[in-house]
Amino acid sequence: xxxxxxxxxxxxxALLFWLLGAQAAGFGLEMTDEAGRRVQxxxxxxxxxxxxxxxxxxxxxLGLDQEVVGVTEHTNFxxxxxxxxxxxxxxxxxxxxxxxxxxDLVLATRDGNPREQIRRLEELGLxxxxxxxxxLEGLFRTLLCLGELLGRQQVAxxxxxxxxxxxxxxxxxxxxxxxxxxxxxxxxxxLVVAGTDTxxxxxxxxxxxxxxxxxxxxxYPMLGLERVMTLAPEIIxxxxxxxxxxxxxERNRWKxxxxxxxxxxxxxxxxxxxxxxxxxxxxxxGLEEMARVIHPEFPGQAAR
Amino acid sequence: xxxVRPKTVTGRGVLAWTVAGVLAVGLAGILALGTGxxxxxxxxxxxxxxxxxxxxxxxxxxxxAILADIRLPRVLLTGVVGMGLAVSGMVLQSLLRxxxxxxxxxxxxxxxxxxALSSMALGAGFLPFTTPLAAFLGAMGTMxxxxxxxxxxxxxxxxRVLLTGVxxxxxxxxxxxxxLSLSRAEQLHSMMFWLYGDLxxxxxAHIGFVGPGALVALAILWSQARSLNILGLGERTxxxxxxxxxxxxxxxxxxxxLLTGLVVxxxxxxxxxxLIVPHLIRMLLGPDHRLLLPVGALAGAAFLILADAMARTVxxxxxxxxxxxxxxxxxxxxxxxxxxxxxxxxxx
Numbered sequence: 001x002x003x004x005x006x007x008x009x010x011x012x013x014a015l016l017f018w019l020l021g022a023q024a025a026g027f028g029l030e031m032t033d034e035a036g037r038r039v040q041x042x043x044x045x046x047x048x049x050x051x052x053x054x055x056x057x058x059x060x061x062l063g064l065d066q067e068v069v070g071v072t073e074h075t076n077f078x079x080x081x082x083x084x085x086x087x088x089x090x091x092x093x094x095x096x097x098x099x100x101x102x103x104d105l106v107l108a109t110r111d112g113n114p115r116e117q118i119r120r121l122e123e124l125g126l127x128x129x130x131x132x133x134x135x136l137e138g139l140f141r142t143l144l145c146l147g148e149l150l151g152r153q154q155v156a157x158x159x160x161x162x163x164x165x166x167x168x169x170x171x172x173x174x175x176x177x178x179x180x181x182x183x184x185x186x187x188x189x190x191l192v193v194a195g196t197d198t199x200x201x202x203x204x205x206x207x208x209x210x211x212x213x214x215x216x217x218x219x220y221p222m223l224g225l226e227r228v229m230t231l232a233p234e235i236i237x238x239x240x241x242x243x244x245x246x247x248x249x250e251r252n253r254w255k256x257x258x259x260x261x262x263x264x265x266x267x268x269x270x271x272x273x274x275x276x277x278x279x280x281x282x283x284x285x286g287l288e289e290m291a292r293v294i295h296p297e298f299p300g301q302a303a304r
Numbered sequence: 305x306x307x308v309r310p311k312t313v314t315g316r317g318v319l320a321w322t323v324a325g326v327l328a329v330g331l332a333g334i335l336a337l338g339t340g341x342x343x344x345x346x347x348x349x350x351x352x353x354x355x356x357x358x359x360x361x362x363x364x365x366x367x368x369a370i371l372a373d374i375r376l377p378r379v380l381l382t383g384v385v386g387m388g389l390a391v392s393g394m395v396l397q398s399l400l401r402x403x404x405x406x407x408x409x410x411x412x413x414x415x416x417x418x419x420a421l422s423s424m425a426l427g428a429g430f431l432p433f434t435t436p437l438a439a440f441l442g443a444m445g446t447m448x449x450x451x452x453x454x455x456x457x458x459x460x461x462x463x464r465v466l467l468t469g470v471x472x473x474x475x476x477x478x479x480x481x482x483x484l485s486l487s488r489a490e491q492l493h494s495m496m497f498w499l500y501g502d503l504x505x506x507x508x509a510h511i512g513f514v515g516p517g518a519l520v521a522l523a524i525l526w527s528q529a530r531s532l533n534i535l536g537l538g539e540r541t542x543x544x545x546x547x548x549x550x551x552x553x554x555x556x557x558x559x560x561x562l563l564t565g566l567v568v569x570x571x572x573x574x575x576x577x578x579l580i581v582p583h584l585i586r587m588l589l590g591p592d593h594r595l596l597l598p599v600g601a602l603a604g605a606a607f608l609i610l611a612d613a614m615a616r617t618v619x620x621x622x623x624x625x626x627x628x629x630x631x632x633x634x635x636x637x638x639x640x641x642x643x644x645x646x647x648x649x650x651x652x
Binding site (some may be wrong): 003057074085088091092094095096099100102108111114116117119120123124125189190192199220222 | 327340341342366369370373374375432435485489490494495497504505507614622623635650
């Protein structure tokens with residue numbers, strides 16, 4: 001009984017390998033990932049673990065819903081992605097849960113996932129491909145790269161050209177407008193804002209604003225209140241992290257500081273963090289919303 | 305109720321308790337190997353060792369990889385760390401004659417933390433092994449500093465050692481806070497995990513790094529068990545009985561620091577094991593270190609292995625820092641024992 005079952009499974013496996021082999025014949029097998037490492041694949045991956053919510057969103061957008069077998073905590077879009085097996089949070093992965101899913105490809109992010117754990121996954125014999133989108137252009141590259149890697153070139157090209165059109169629309173219509181000074185808050189107490197070389201910084205620029213934290217350095221610098229006063233932002237955008245009520249509270253907390261232009265004119269906005277913090281196809285929606293709050297005259301309905 | 309306390313320790317007594325300890329570690333190990341996000345079950349685990357027929361279970365290749373490459377190194381390393389912490393705590397409690405003493409009291413932990421966090425802040429994740437190495441160097445530097453300050457030119461006074469340790473600890477803690485407050489949000493998470501104790505990156509290489517040194521240190525400490533007993537009788541008595549007090553104390557301090565530094569470098573700061581396990585074993589077995597040290601080592605291993613198994617499974621597939629579990633498990637149990645023992649309990 002057990003034997004018969006084993007035989008059947010072996011046959012099934014042989015068939016699977018044959019099919020994969022046939023497909024692999026016309027397939028670019030070696031690619032450089034976005035951390036500059038060569039990654040070799042033996043066929044088109046069919047069991048993929050996405051080590052960040054943004055990666056899962058990209059994969060589903062490329063129509064790979066069958067192939068995604070594992071995701072990280074906080075993966076919430078699209079809804080069917082949220083119900084896939086979880087492998088820990090992206091800053092602290094459960095290696096064991098990943099191995100148990102028998103993935104033939106693990107997609108990691110360069111800055112989010114701990115390097116030590118990524119190295120460990122490779123030592124355990126898994127194929128890890130590292131992604132590193134830091135701007136919209138970067139995201140386009142990432143999506144095209146994923147398309148090539150996973151045999152979805154056409155979907156990826158269509159998706160990217162559609163995103164690019166929406167982005168260009170916004171950029172063109174706001175190009176010659178005055179650029180208000182924008183502060184984008186990603187964390188409270190301590191106040192953390194988006195500096196240069198971040199996705200949010202690129203979005204502010206595309207949405208016709210000027211990031212006042214641009215002079216403060218790369219990444220996500222911490223900021224004192226005094227510094228905010230001297231930077232004098234005309235608009236404050238709060239990225240609602242997990243908790244929208246918290247963001248609303250944050251908005252009210254600013255109200256004491258009437259000396260800040262944005263507070264005086266009441267131009268403090270809360271935007272959905274999932275749309276502006278994640279390098280995923282939905283970031284174009286985030287860009288549109290941001291354009292509307294920075295330039296209320298921009299077509300479409302303004303956010304709060 | 306708990307008075308299994310033997311008046312004199314015989315070789316046979318040590319052997320019996322040690323065998324019991326080894327069995328406890330073995331059981332804890334099999335349990336820990338079987339539990340996790342992917343349940344393998346004790347039958348499956350035993351099947352790998354004894355063969356499928358005898359145990360009535362077996363594993364598929366993926367499960368085998370999980371067992372051999374992820375869980376086994378982790379459980380083994382956890383065992384070594386548990387031993388090291390329990391024995392360090394036990395020796396320091398006796399040596400400093402202070403029931404609050406534990407492996408981290410001499411500032412070694414904060415030195416290790418400073419090393420580890422600095423390496424993380426500088427982005428040492430590029431190279432394997434930099435963090436454990438930095439942590440170990442930090443621990444050793446701190447030990448030299450504490451002993452240097454406390455010793456000066458005169459004798460090594462235990463109260464001075466203790467106070468110096470506390471002060472150095474406070475100073476380094478402020479530096480740690482500084483690093484934490486300056487670090488980028490992405491790095492903070494792994495730093496916090498390190499500070500609460502994190503065994504999730506355990507690998508065989510870590511065991512190779514820590515194991516031999518830890519075993520030698522444990523052996524040296526055990527060989528000093530008799531001197532440790534005599535030191536407990538007071539300095540003068542010890543000298544009259546022919547113990548070279550200063551030399552022995554220095555040796556014990558250096559070896560415990562080395563042991564603590566080694567285990568902490570691969571595990572982060574796991575609290576409570578080094579405080580509670582020694583007290584528990586003392587309550588059970590009385591004051592003789594010839595018995596206490598081996599049994600304490602094994603109890604520390606078993607306790608930490610179980611705590612880590614819980615840390616991996618409570619909110620699976622996510623993981624909580626093992627230090628959370630050791631404190632949450634250890635404190636109530638300790639209070640219970642203290643109440644049962646009543647007012648008679650006074651270790652020193």
